[in-house]
Amino acid sequence: MAGVYDKNSLIKEYKSDEPASEALPKIFDEILHDYDIGALFYINTPGSFMSIKVSYVFLKSLSIAVKAPLFACEGFAFNGNAPIKALGSQWFFKEKEGIVLKPNPAEEASSFALPFVLDKNMFSTESEPLYILPAV
Secondary structure, three states: OEEEEEOOEEEEEEOOOOOHHHHHHHHHHHHHHHOOOOOEEEEEEOOOHHHHHHHHHHHHHHHHHHOOOEEEEEHHHHOOOOOEEOOOOEEEEEEOOEEEEEEOOOOOOOOOOOOOEOOHHHOEOOOOOOOOOOOO
């Protein structure tokens, strides 16, 4: 999922069911054809290790190429703080202590949505991925 914002308001949304490695080049080819990019914003945690890594490498490379800063925030900002599927029966939860990993009795997948108004205060210039899962 990607969105184009003008003056912090969503003007166009892009969605794909393809893996990040396939979707990002296609989506950004279209975006770059139609728009000039002033800044890039993405979710850097929690979620699929590979999707986050691919997204970061792609967007960091793009930010360098188009000379646009890259910002990041947690995915919970885009799903109403609902649990996010991790590995197996484990889910990521946002709690006072931070992001924790535990079983989700509801087993319901959270849905993500782009905000109609982008709050840039939710994002940080610390854009590297934050991996929550322990090493295997």
